[in-house]
Amino acid sequence: MDNSKIIEEFRANDGKVGGMFGGMNLLLMTTKGAKSGKEFIIPVAYTKDGENFVVVASKGGAPTNPAWYYNLIAHPEIIVEVDSEKFQARAVNTTDKERERLFNQHAAVYPTFNDYKAKTTREIPVLTLERL
Numbered sequence: 001m002d003n004s005k006i007i008e009e010f011r012a013n014d015g016k017v018g019g020m021f022g023g024m025n026l027l028l029m030t031t032k033g034a035k036s037g038k039e040f041i042i043p044v045a046y047t048k049d050g051e052n053f054v055v056v057a058s059k060g061g062a063p064t065n066p067a068w069y070y071n072l073i074a075h076p077e078i079i080v081e082v083d084s085e086k087f088q089a090r091a092v093n094t095t096d097k098e099r100e101r102l103f104n105q106h107a108a109v110y111p112t113f114n115d116y117k118a119k120t121t122r123e124i125p126v127l128t129l130e131r132l
Contacts, residue, residue, distance in 0.1 A: 006043045015083040021045065024110065027053060028081040029091075029129070034067075034074035042068045046082075046129075047106045053080065053089070053129040054102050061119030069125055080129055088132040093125060102126045 009017045010028060017026055024045040031040050046053045057069040072078065072091040080089045094102055103126050107113040117124055 003041065003043050007041055010043060010081070015081070017043075027055075027129075029055070029068065029072075030079035030081075031068055031071040032075040032078075034070040040068065040071065044068070045110060047102075047109050049102060049105065049128065051131065053082070054106055055127050055129060056103060056106050056113055057125040057127065058113055058116040061116035063120055063122060065122070065125060069127075072127060077132070078129070089129040090132055092128045092130060094128060099123075099126045102128070 006017055006019070006021065007028060010026060015026060021043065025047065026043055027046050029042045029044060031042060032038070033040060044055045046055050048054065057065050059066040073093060076091040078089055078091060080087055103113070103117070103124065106126070107117070113124075
């Protein structure tokens, strides 16, 4: 998927975009490919939990996790862009009750994530992005 137009719009408008991400809180993650080592910039919807940013690897309810999830597991130190701010962060994969709590909190803001959960048999990963 080519995200160049979304990335360009995000950077030109201090993190605000239209289209399929319109009305969502969006951040950009600069990750390193798990296998290739190549740099990727990924737009993703987020919610906050205290100072941490919460991202959900839903892939629209597909049966597999998105590639960026594996990138974060392999290389958890990333660059995050939110609004007009850019900083280093560490991605932390949540588990059990913490994962469930954060997923439900995220889905309360973005109800379509409940639809994604219903579409798949896999446990959808939830990660926190913690400033370094």
